Amino acid sequence: MTEKKWPETWQDTNPGLMIFKPGSSRSYLTGGWRAQKPIWDNTKCIKCGVCYLFCPEACITEDAEGFFMADLNYCKGCGICYHECWPRAIKMVED
Amino acid sequence: MxxxxxxxxxxxxxxxxxxxxxxxxxxxxxxxxxxxxxxxxxxxxxxxxxxxxxxxxxxxxxxxxxxxxxxxxxxxxxxxxxxxxxxxxxxxxxxxxxxxxxxxxxxxxxxxxxxxxxxxxxxxxxxxxxxxxxxxxxxxxxxxxxxxxxxxxxxxxxxxxxxxxxxxxxxxxxxxxxxxxxxxxxxxxxxxxxxxxxxxxxxxxxxxxxxxxxxxxxxxxxxxxxxxxxxxxxxxxxxxxxxxxxGRKYEPIMSYKANDADVLMLTMGSMGETAQVAIDELRKEGFKAGLLDLKLYRPFPADELKKAVKGCKNLIVIDRAVMSGGAAAPVCAEVKSVLYDEPDRPVITNDIIGLGGRDVRVEDFIKIFKKAAKAKPERAYEIYGVRG
The missing domain is CATH 3.40.50.970 (Thiamin diphosphate (ThDP)-binding fold, Pyr/PP domains)
Structure with a gap:
């Protein structure tokens, strides 16, 4: 059975929009809100992880080498990582 | 027991x-x-x-x-x-x-x-x-x-x-x-x-x-x-x-002497009991007066209201709140909205009474009743008894 993203009709909604499956916010992709996206310059990155700590969407992850990247399915382009990155390794570019 | x-x-x-x-x-x-x-x-x-x-x-x-x-x-x-x-x-x-x-x-x-x-x-x-x-x-x-x-x-x-x-x-x-x-x-x-x-x-x-x-x-x-x-x-x-x-009956709109009434008054809350006495007095004077007492405000009992006012000529809606700048006081606005599509709707008047604890007396209901039975007021609603 393919799962619907949204109940199609008001009759399909659970009372009070209750959700019985945990982690459902993962299926809500917020990347479409974005106007700009963060780009990392790994030659400047010192792997401090400040971007990872400050990301309000928790969409920044660390790769095998210890560098960071944003999951663009969820990144809203708020620019907080860019603002907090003190070695200035992050740039915001038009998406 | x-x-x-x-x-x-x-x-x-x-x-x-x-x-x-x-x-x-x-x-x-x-x-x-x-x-x-x-x-x-x-x-x-x-x-x-x-x-x-x-x-x-x-x-x-x-x-x-x-x-x-x-x-x-x-x-x-x-x-x-x-x-x-x-x-x-x-x-x-x-x-x-x-x-x-x-x-x-x-x-x-x-x-x-x-x-x-x-x-x-x-x-x-x-x-x-x-x-x-x-x-x-x-x-x-x-x-x-x-x-x-x-x-x-x-x-x-x-x-x-x-x-x-x-x-x-x-x-x-x-x-x-x-x-x-x-x-x-x-x-x-x-x-x-x-x-x-x-x-x-x-x-x-x-x-x-x-x-x-x-x-x-x-x-x-x-x-x-x-x-x-x-x-x-x-x-x-x-x-x-x-x-x-x-053994105690509840209905969305309780009625008192309303069956053969020409003029009905509609109240909500404790005013209803005072209004009942007024209805008795008016009946003694020969008026065919009756009372509707709204018990259920949400969901609004539209069908019951339509049924309850069938055959009456005047309906006096008594409100106990002002809907500032609105088309009528809140209960009356709702009542008018329900009755708009009824072919034989009564003439509806609206009095606001008892604001901020001002006494609501039997004679007040009698006065409102007699005024409404006489002529349709110029304004959609009035604050009864206001000085000035």
Whole structure:
């Protein structure tokens, strides 16, 4: 059975929009809100992880080498990582 | 067996709520409802009710605590009035949207300003459109009956909505009246323990109060509106059951000498009993006068109203709140909207009476009646008895 993203009709909604499956916010992709996206310059990155700590969407992850990247399915382009990155390794570019 | 008691109505309401075995009560005292949560606090402190009584620091917290407790599956109760209701306002629409039964007594009181602690319906009118089932009691007996009925209605599997029991501040809350108080056995028989549709528990994950963005908000609102409209069926069933068990009849619109009436008056709350005396006086003078008493304000009993006014020439709607700058006072605006499509609708006049605790006397109703029977007023509504 393919799962619907949204109940199609008001009759399909659970009372009070209750959700019985945990982690459902993962299926809500917020990347479409974005106007700009963060780009990392790994030659400047010192792997401090400040971007990872400050990301309000928790969409920044660390790769095998210890560098960071944003999951663009969820990144809203708020620019907080860019603002907090003190070695200035992050740039915001038009998406 | 029910017992005949003489008691202040607010305290009797507390006793009736205690008979419903609430699991959680959270309330903050405010005039004139104070004696309800105060007496419940006594009952809990005396060990007569096994209940978590949360002494909160505000009404905002009171209803928040009740909402959380209801989400966890508890039977919950709170009470407030006027500014207290306005202080909890932010949470008021959240409860029905989460489909959680919370029972609240509202000791109706005017809202500021000017600051006033006395009775009118302006506090309720602030929350009438937020999704709560709403009843208005005319006397002490109806207050305690409605308190008990409210739990059964709100918690019903086909309803799952909060219920407001309105009782006029002072006129009802502080008056000692003779009432029939059901006993524990009767209430236990009428009201089984709550069986929640879902309850917060670590073993059964559920998210409540979820986000509803443009993709789903319309559908959520429609579902909630339908739930409130459809609750009337259950309310009528439960009132029927109440009548069978306790012999006291409840209908969305109760009528008094209305069958052959040319002129009907429509009131809500404790005014109804005063108006009944006025109807008797008018009947003695030869007027074919009758009374409609609105017991259920939400869901609004449109069909019952259409039926009740059939054949009458004049309908006088008595309001106890101002809908500032509106087309009429709140009850009348609703009544006119319901009757607009009726081919033989009566001439409707609208008087606002008893604001901020101004006395409402039998002769006031008689005056309003005679004025309305004579000619249609120039303005859509008038504040009766205002000086100047």
């Amino acid at each position: 029910s017992k005949r008691i003489g008691m202040e109505i607010a305290m009797a309401a507390a006793e009736a709520v205690a008979l419903c075995r609430p699991d959680v009560i959270a309330a903050y005292p405010i005039t004139p409802n104070t004696h309800i949560p105060e007496h419940l606090a006594d009952i809990v402190a005396d060990g007569d009710l096994d209940c978590e009584y949360i002494a909160v620091e505000s009404e905002h917290s009171a209803l928040s605590a009740c909402t959380g407790a209801s989400a966890a599956g508890a039977r919950v109760f709170t009470a407030t009035s006027s500014q207290g209701l306005l202080y909890m306002y932010e949470i008021v629409p959240v409860v029905p949207s989460m489909r959680l039964p919370v029972i609240m007594c509202l000791g109706n009181r005017a809202i500021s300003g000017p600051i006033n602690i006395w009775n009118d319906h302006s506090d309720y009118m602030c929350v009438r459109d937020l999704g709560w089932i709403s009843m208005f009691a005319s006397n002490g007996q109806e207050t305690i009956d409605m308190c008990i009925q409210a739990f059964k209605i709100g918690e019903h599997a086909d309803v799952m909505l909060p219920v407001l029991v309105n009782l006029d501040g002072f006129q009802l809350t502080h008056v000692v009246e003779a009432m029939m108080m059901p006993d524990q056995e009767e209430v236990d028989k009428f009201l089984p323990p709550r069986k929640p549709f879902a309850a917060l528990h670590p073993d059964n994950v559920v998210s409540m109060g979820t986000l509803g963005l443009p993709d789903i908000y319309n559908e959520a609102k429609k579902a909630n509106d339908e739930a409130l409209i459809n609750s009337k069926k259950v309310i009528l069933e439960i009132w029927k059951e109440w009548e069978t068990m306790f």
